[in-house]
Amino acid sequence: MSVQVTTLPNGFRIVSEPMPGLESAAVGIWVDAGARHEAPEQNGIAHFLEHMAFKGTATRTALQIAEEIEDVGGYINAYTSRETTAYYARVLNSDLRLAVDLIADILRHPRFEAREIEVERGVILQEIGQALDTPDDVIFDWLQEAAYPAQPIGRSILGASDRVRAFSERDLRRFTAEHYGPGQMILAAAGGVDHDLLVRLAEDHFGDLRPCPAAVADLARFHCGERREVRDLEQAHFALAFEAPGYRDADFFTAQVYAGAMGGGMSSRLFQRLREEHGLCYTIFAQAGAYADTGLMTIYAGTGGEAMAQLSALTIDELKRSADDMTEAETARARAQMKAGLLMGLESPSARAERLARLLSIWGRVPHVSETVARIDAVDMPALRAHAARMIEAGRSALALYGPVGAAPGLAALSQRLAA
Amino acid sequence: MSVQVTTLPNGFRIVSEPMPGLESAAVGIWVDAGARHEAPEQNGIAHFLEHMAFKGTATRTALQIAEEIEDVGGYINAYTSRETTAYYARVLNSDLRLAVDLIADILRHPRFEAREIEVERGVILQEIGQALDTPDDVIFDWLQEAAYPAQPIGRSILGASDRVRAFSERDLRRFTAEHYGPGQMILAAAGGVDHDLLVRLAEDHFGDLRPCPAAVADLARFHCGERREVRDLEQAHFALAFEAPGYRDADFFTAQVYAGAMGGGMSSRLFQRLREEHGLCYTIFAQAGAYADTGLMTIYAGTGGEAMAQLSALTIDELKRSADDMTEAETARARAQMKAGLLMGLESPSARAERLARLLSIWGRVPHVSETVARIDAVDMPALRAHAARMIEAGRSALALYGPVGAAPGLAALSQRLAA
Numbered sequence: 001m002s003v004q005v006t007t008l009p010n011g012f013r014i015v016s017e018p019m020p021g022l023e024s025a026a027v028g029i030w031v032d033a034g035a036r037h038e039a040p041e042q043n044g045i046a047h048f049l050e051h052m053a054f055k056g057t058a059t060r061t062a063l064q065i066a067e068e069i070e071d072v073g074g075y076i077n078a079y080t081s082r083e084t085t086a087y088y089a090r091v092l093n094s095d096l097r098l099a100v101d102l103i104a105d106i107l108r109h110p111r112f113e114a115r116e117i118e119v120e121r122g123v124i125l126q127e128i129g130q131a132l133d134t135p136d137d138v139i140f141d142w143l144q145e146a147a148y149p150a151q152p153i154g155r156s157i158l159g160a161s162d163r164v165r166a167f168s169e170r171d172l173r174r175f176t177a178e179h180y181g182p183g184q185m186i187l188a189a190a191g192g193v194d195h196d197l198l199v200r201l202a203e204d205h206f207g208d209l210r211p212c213p214a215a216v217a218d219l220a221r222f223h224c225g226e227r228r229e230v231r232d233l234e235q236a237h238f239a240l241a242f243e244a245p246g247y248r249d250a251d252f253f254t255a256q257v258y259a260g261a262m263g264g265g266m267s268s269r270l271f272q273r274l275r276e277e278h279g280l281c282y283t284i285f286a287q288a289g290a291y292a293d294t295g296l297m298t299i300y301a302g303t304g305g306e307a308m309a310q311l312s313a314l315t316i317d318e319l320k321r322s323a324d325d326m327t328e329a330e331t332a333r334a335r336a337q338m339k340a341g342l343l344m345g346l347e348s349p350s351a352r353a354e355r356l357a358r359l360l361s362i363w364g365r366v367p368h369v370s371e372t373v374a375r376i377d378a379v380d381m382p383a384l385r386a387h388a389a390r391m392i393e394a395g396r397s398a399l400a401l402y403g404p405v406g407a408a409p410g411l412a413a414l415s416q417r418l419a420a
Numbered sequence: 421m422s423v424q425v426t427t428l429p430n431g432f433r434i435v436s437e438p439m440p441g442l443e444s445a446a447v448g449i450w451v452d453a454g455a456r457h458e459a460p461e462q463n464g465i466a467h468f469l470e471h472m473a474f475k476g477t478a479t480r481t482a483l484q485i486a487e488e489i490e491d492v493g494g495y496i497n498a499y500t501s502r503e504t505t506a507y508y509a510r511v512l513n514s515d516l517r518l519a520v521d522l523i524a525d526i527l528r529h530p531r532f533e534a535r536e537i538e539v540e541r542g543v544i545l546q547e548i549g550q551a552l553d554t555p556d557d558v559i560f561d562w563l564q565e566a567a568y569p570a571q572p573i574g575r576s577i578l579g580a581s582d583r584v585r586a587f588s589e590r591d592l593r594r595f596t597a598e599h600y601g602p603g604q605m606i607l608a609a610a611g612g613v614d615h616d617l618l619v620r621l622a623e624d625h626f627g628d629l630r631p632c633p634a635a636v637a638d639l640a641r642f643h644c645g646e647r648r649e650v651r652d653l654e655q656a657h658f659a660l661a662f663e664a665p666g667y668r669d670a671d672f673f674t675a676q677v678y679a680g681a682m683g684g685g686m687s688s689r690l691f692q693r694l695r696e697e698h699g700l701c702y703t704i705f706a707q708a709g710a711y712a713d714t715g716l717m718t719i720y721a722g723t724g725g726e727a728m729a730q731l732s733a734l735t736i737d738e739l740k741r742s743a744d745d746m747t748e749a750e751t752a753r754a755r756a757q758m759k760a761g762l763l764m765g766l767e768s769p770s771a772r773a774e775r776l777a778r779l780l781s782i783w784g785r786v787p788h789v790s791e792t793v794a795r796i797d798a799v800d801m802p803a804l805r806a807h808a809a810r811m812i813e814a815g816r817s818a819l820a821l822y823g824p825v826g827a828a829p830g831l832a833a834l835s836q837r838l839a840a
Contacts, residue, residue, distance in 0.1 A: 023763060055696075070753050071749075071753050072760070124702070125724075126723060130654070233553045235550055265486065266474070266485075267490045276482050279543045280546070282546040340493025344444045348767070
């Protein structure tokens with residue numbers, strides 16, 4: 001099994017990895033364009049554009065797009081994140097060409113008909129409504145905003161309803177022209193794939209695409225903010241973030257292993273303390289998310305309103321304690337979980353294609369799995385303790401609270417306890 | 421690749437399927453015990469028991485259980501449904517024995533300590549709170565209750581909070597004794613597995629387990645009920661169910677393909693009509709769920725409160741129309757999606773192990789994939805039209821509405837429109 005990478009003269013890249021024995025393939029195009037590339041008045045346009053891609057091209061109606069892929073039992077979908085928009089398909093091997101043809105068509109020749117824009121606006125307004133009705137969605141958007149106020153990376157991906165109501169074909173065309181250049185796109189595929197075929201298809205569909213300048217996203221500036229909204233819900237939702245390393249930082253894997261040891265699995269500290277010992281919550285986790293220039297370690301828990309003081313005190317105390325008494329055994333366990341998760345994930349063509357695109361975009365190459373494993377293995381107990389100590393010393397955190405949280409301790413109280 | 425099945429003298433079954441080339445395995449025990457096997461005063465105990473399994477055994481604390489599996493990078497989890505409780509793990513091949521040892525221990529020797537029961541009660545009450553804050557969870561529980569009122573199969577899996585507050589060790593022991601016999605259990609594994617090793621481990625851990633009589637669940641009686649609750653939410657949630665075939669019914673696959681054609685993918689009728697043409701909703705789907713003796717075809721959509729009349733009228737009209745004009749192309753597409761979904765699912769060890777257990781439990785054997793494919797292929801357009809006509813003729817449906825639904829048409833209006 002080997003990864004192959006090809007770059008077309010205009011900068012468009014193709015990356016693939018065959019997985020012997022598989023009857024299906026995952027293929028997609030990852031574009032370096034997400035919510036953080038939007039100007040303030042554009043907020044929500046990257047996601048709107050992702051929706052409009054499926055609403056018809058110069059030669060296909062929306063129904064034809066859906067029928068062509070589903071006739072062969074495949075599926076096609078897309079997502080928008082803060083730095084990326086991805087369009088991907090899962091098909092049986094023999095239909096790889098069809099999948100690439102379709103994805104290329106919806107990216108190169110979208111129609112953006114006025115009537116279809118109106119219809120899709122309604123769909124997106126419902127998607128926003130659905131997110132607003134889901135406390136787990138709401139609180140992470142608020143946490144992002146609290147951490148990065150008045151910055152592109154702090155805004156929601158879906159955008160505000162009133163902005164979504166105003167988008168026009170012109171806005172869609174402008175964002176496409178600004179961000180959908182060949183240097184911003186990667187065609188990635190894994191499973192039963194043929195690299196040469198993918199390169200030929202990419203040449204046919206994207207070889208003529210004119211480069212556009214790479215977008216320079218504003219550097220993220222972490223802010224120690226808080227957002228609290230009292231609402232009559234069953235649970236009080238708590239989300240706390242600390243500034244963390246970005247993808248390219250030397251201590252990226254340290255942050256990953258640390259988050260795993262603190263709140264990754266059932267044996268992690270926060271799971272054990274908050275759930276197993278005190279029965280305070282059902283969902284509790286810590287995770288280290290990363291962007292190009294920065295990252296966030298997020299801790300989330302849902303509990304009863306009356307338990308918020310206890311939950312936040314226990315959380316802060318576990319963070320503090322970890323700088324002094326994180327053990328070698330916990331570190332080794334977090335490393336083992338991360339490595340096994342990596343290896344198991346690679347058994348899925350979708351996860352593998354996504355990994356190829358992400359690594360190529362970040363590093364300009366795809367490190368071998370053994371290289372990633374070695375970097376994880378290099379994280380030891382002293383590194384975790386030092387990481388925790390730096391985090392506590394820096395004291396840079398942001399907080400979001402939602403539900404029966406009127407009496408919950410705020411960021412000042414939490415920061416004070418952490419520094420004490 | 422071939423499936424192997426072994427039955428121990430006490431009725432305990434082992435089923436496995438090797439997947440060459442995989443470095444990991446999925447293994448679990450599926451128990452024929454779920455919410456529908458509970459007496460009214462037991463509602464929620466199957467799920468409570470699933471939680472308590474992880475809270476300590478005769479020889480392991482909760483922390484040791486978590487550490488043992490996570491030390492090797494594996495994970496262990498469980499779920500409870502209306503007919504099944506499953507305990508499963510994902511590990512690298514070399515740790516298969518460890519995973520089986522652990523799962524066997526938590527099933528055979530749970531400790532049910534009073535203190536741990538109290539702690540876990542708190543966790544489950546938070547899980548219930550989380551579900552109540554999630555409209556998508558709430559509405560499907562209500563739909564189930566509307567369709568099967570005052571019946572075990574109609575009750576929620578989590579149980580009501582006041583019942584969960586009352587459960588004791590005695591309740592847990594009673595449900596275990598009634599439903600966790602060797603004839604109710606299947607050890608299933610897929611990936612890098614060794615059947616002979618699995619059989620030896622099963623003999624060691626379960627060979628001495630005394631049979632208990634198979635539970636006879638009350639036959640489900642579908643009821644044309646409605647539940648509506650007005651609440652200040654962004655979206656109005658609509659869930660409509662029709663009585664459908666059970667797993668063992670001759671027309672099980674007809675119902676599956678029909679649901680796919682109506683609301684399975686992007687090209688399906690309801691997706692096209694409600695979302696692509698009218699922009700009424702973001703989430704819209706139809707699916708045919710099945711139990712041992714019956715099934716439910718469920719249609720779900722979330723929309724704005726003012727659009728409920730239009731949404732339900734369009735839905736009913738599409739159902740009616742399908743009995744007359746469902747095409748061969750739509751049928752073929754739904755078949756293709758179902759077959760490709762099956763084949764792609766089989767590339768995941770977890771999905772494959774789950775399939776082995778489910779089929780063995782239903783049929784007493786594991787039909788070859790080609791047999792399932794042949795049954796799907798046997799569903800043609802006339803079968804779908806006839807299925808729709810029977811469903812309309814029978815007119816047996818149940819409805820749940822949640823959110824700004826004060827003015828939404830009720831079940832009587834929908835049934836009248838369907839019959840008109």
